[in-house]
Amino acid sequence: MAEEAVAAELGLVRPALAGAYAAALPGARAAVLTRLWRALAYEPLPWVVARERGRGSLALTLADGARLEGPAPDPYATTAYVDAVVLDGRTYRQAARLMTALAVPHGTAFAAELDDSTASLALSRAGRAGADGDDEGPPAADWQWEQRVVDGHPYHPNCRSRPGFSVAEQLAYAPEHRPVVELGLVAVDREECLVGGEWPQRLRDGRRLLVPVHPWQAQHVLKTTGTEAGTITAHPLMALRTLAPDDGGPHVKTALSARLTSSVRDISVYSIETAAAVSAFAETLAARLEGRLHITRTLGAVSAHSPDLAAVLREPPERYAAAGTGERVVPVAALAETGLPGSAAWLARFARLALGVGLRALELGVALEAHGQNLLVVLSPAGEPLRLVYRDLADIRISPARLARHGMPVPPISGRLVTDDETVLRRKLFGSLVAGALGATAGSAAALGAALSAAVDVLPRTADTEALLSEPLPVKALTLMRLSPGTPGDQWTDLGSPLP
Known part of the structure; x- marks a missing residue:
């Protein structure tokens, strides 16, 4: 079990955290x-043949005739309310052991990921419990909000799965442990690189470009120290592979060929090819949103024609806080750390802003x-949501037909970013913003429904709005995707409308 393996390694590399780790395990489980x-309650898993909802409970009938019972699910809950489920009379408190007992196709590999996620989450919480008071009060720098997001993805069972990372590497590189990371610089001849935008002079050495490389990537994938051409001292952000340099320069998105949550975090050649055009187009979009949305520009992107050796330089979101005003820029995933979502009135105002812009x-x-990682909110000194900041344009969707209807130029790109499919477009926004960012910020179906109800009157009356208000809410079937390794791309399920 990963829990025991992490405990053993922790005893060697950071014995002072051993007690906090043991104490964190029940909550992580x-x-x-x-x-x-x-996921079992809502996703279209082929081996769940019936769901029977009782008063405060849910019972699943499985394809082999087994019966799985647990509490009534709340699809938007962000607090742990399930500490045990019962499968044919036997109680399970650990997700990995339950998945193993279910004996479904591809379940063994997924159980290992769940085991890793539980142990890593307990380690993350232990690191926070062992902090020496540096979390009191608001952070000194906006990027520090990101390091307060300890639990990872609010709804994915692999919320903290980090296969391939030792305990020492998690402590050294994971944002919730607040490390300082030395990014390596790998020199590559300019003729061997694909470049988007302007690659800065400080990351050039004659005709060679200096590509920032994450130390995990350098050791495990590139098989080099990666520091021969120098280093950049930086702080890891929520995405782990994206870091804020200590000198306050552009944020650096590095390739990291490890599976975190669901995806391998490399940087595709396609994203480098399209980076400059998409970033320029995003400025046109932001101009049409009347100051309610800022989009961080991609300043430069480079790839050695490989997803394993590439980097992107991006504007830091905090540049969109008005200087000298006390404004702060907080990722939506970190809003719970501010305490603001505890107010229904504040949550309603935030929902109006986010839905109106989206x-x-x-x-x-x-x-x-x-979602809560890509979307940030500019807060006034009093905590009022003023406007939004969006970062990371690598997975938006662009509709040429809609752009043309509004007299907007179509960016000179093709490929996966471009589609006129209404279902794809709505799933992209509704699944990330409503079911993801707003749902997790609200923390329950009741709170989300109240916030949406309060926002309805100010929403633009479009076909998209009508679809949001009248149709089931799409959400990624995250567990089905992990149990379907032969099916590429996203898979989806529908939740009932959160509106009361």
Whole structure:
């Protein structure tokens, strides 16, 4: 079991955290089991043949005749409320052991990921419990908000799965442990690189380009120290592979060929090819949103024609806070750390802002992947949500037909970013913004429903708005995707409308 393996390694590399890790395990088990129960309750898993909802409970009938019972699920809950489920009379408290007992196709590999996620989550919580008071009060720098997001993805059972990372590497590189990371610089001849935008002079050495490389990538994939041409001292952000340099320069997105949550975090050649054009187009989009949305520009992108050796330089979101005003820029995933979502009135105001911007962008022709990591909010000194900041344009969707209807130029790109499919466009925005960012910020179906109800009157009356208000809410079937290794791309399920 990963839990025991992490405990053993922790005893060697950071014995002072051993007690906190042991204390964090029960809560981590419940957190991962709660996420798995959400999937079992709502995703179209082929071996779940019936769901029977009782008063405060749910019972699943499985294809082999087994019966699985647990509490009534809340698809938007962000607190762990499932500490045990019962399969044919036997109680399970660990997601990995439950998945193994279910004996479904591809379940063994997924059980190993769940085991890793639970142990890594307990390690993350132990690191926070062992912090020496540096989390009191607001952070000194906006990027520090990102390091306060300890539990990872709010709904994915693999919320903290980091296969391939030792305990020492998690402590050294994971943002919640607040390390300082030395990015290596690998020199590559200019003729051997694909470049988008302007690659800065400080990352050049004659005719060679200096590509920032994550130390995990350098050791495990590139098989080099990666520091021969120098280093950049930086702080890891929520995405782990994206870091804020200590000197305050552009954020650096590095290739990291490890599976974190669901995906291998490399940087595709396609994203480098399209980076400059998409970034320039995004400025046109932001101009149409009347100051309510800023989009961080991609300043430069480079690839050695390989997803394993590439990097992207991006504007830091904090540049969109008005200087000298006390404004702060906080990722939506970190809003719980501010305490603001505890107010229903504040949550309603935030929902009006986020939905108004997201639906207007969609009407114009751009579906943002506005989950809690990509979407940030500019807060006034009093905590009022003023405007939004969006970062990472690598997975938006652009509709040429919608752009044309609004007289907007179509960027000179093709490929997966471009589609006129209404279902794809709405899934991209609704699944990330409503079911993801807003749902997790609200923390329950009741709170999300109240916030959406309060926002309805100010939403633009478009076909997209009507679809949001009248149709089931699409959400990625995250567990089905992990149990379907032969099926490429996203898979989806529908949740009932959160509106009361």
